Amino acid sequence: MVKKLLGSPLATKVIGGVLRDKLDESHWRKVLESNLLDDNYIHSILRLSYIFLPNPLQNCFAFCCKFPQYHLFNRDDLLQMWISLDFIQPPQGMTMEDFGGRYFDVLLKKALFDKVKYDCIVRDDYKMHDLIHESASKFFAQECVEALDDERSFLEISETLRHLSVLNAQPYILRKIEKFKHLHSLFLFYKASDEDNEFSPE
Structure with missing residues (x-):
């Protein structure tokens, strides 16, 4: 199995999180024989960690993929x-x-989040590795999307979308959001003021 991990410390750490769930031969062999490990591609290897997540944890983790890359997650928030x-x-x-804290701790043990270390202050902040964010965003693209402020990006989004974030959204873009009938949450991020707003449609 180590030979299939491309010498990547990140892939090794993430697959280690998958293997530690069940310390039995059948589970390990299932991971070993997965076609994704044979792709010789780091994103395919990382996808295994999302596939093996239980459904409740998949929902929680997928939701996080709509936030911008390098976003700092506060655990309690x-x-x-x-x-x-x-x-x-x-x-x-x-x-x-x-119970939600247990969910978060599982994702942390699986190396899907990393704790942010500060020199002089104590904060409960976490981040997602850029490769994990990139591959997970593609994997969960039917449910959660981070969109840019342009019409083309909205044309490519599935109407089954459940969670959406938009960077520097303008009014004409906001009017396009009404087509997403299954939307559960909407985040608007504005870089200029470092301010974000959350709306949760019914």
Whole structure:
């Protein structure tokens, strides 16, 4: 299996997160024999980590792919967004925050997020590796998209889209958003003021 990971530390760390889920031969052999490992392409290898995620975790992680590359995720803020979108269904006796925290910790152990280290301040911020962001955004493109402020990018977006973010959106672009009838969340990012707005349509 190591020979198929192209000598990439990132691929090795991510596939290690897939393998640690089940320490049995059948699971490891299933990963080893996956066609994606034979593609000799880093993005194909990374896709394995998304494919093996349970559905609830896939929803949580896919949602994160609509944020711009190098976006800093605050753990508590992200948990509240997952909760508001009904991604978290805790068992009896556990709060949504605690159960959502377990979801986040699983994604962290699978190396899909990295904690941001600061020199002088303590903050609970995390980021997604640029290769993971790129490959995951393509993998979940039918559900979650980060769009640029131009008409062509909107023409290429599936109408089944559930989560959308737009960078520097202008009014004429916002009018095009009404075609997405299945949209659950919309984020507007404005670089000039470093300000973002969130709307959650019904």
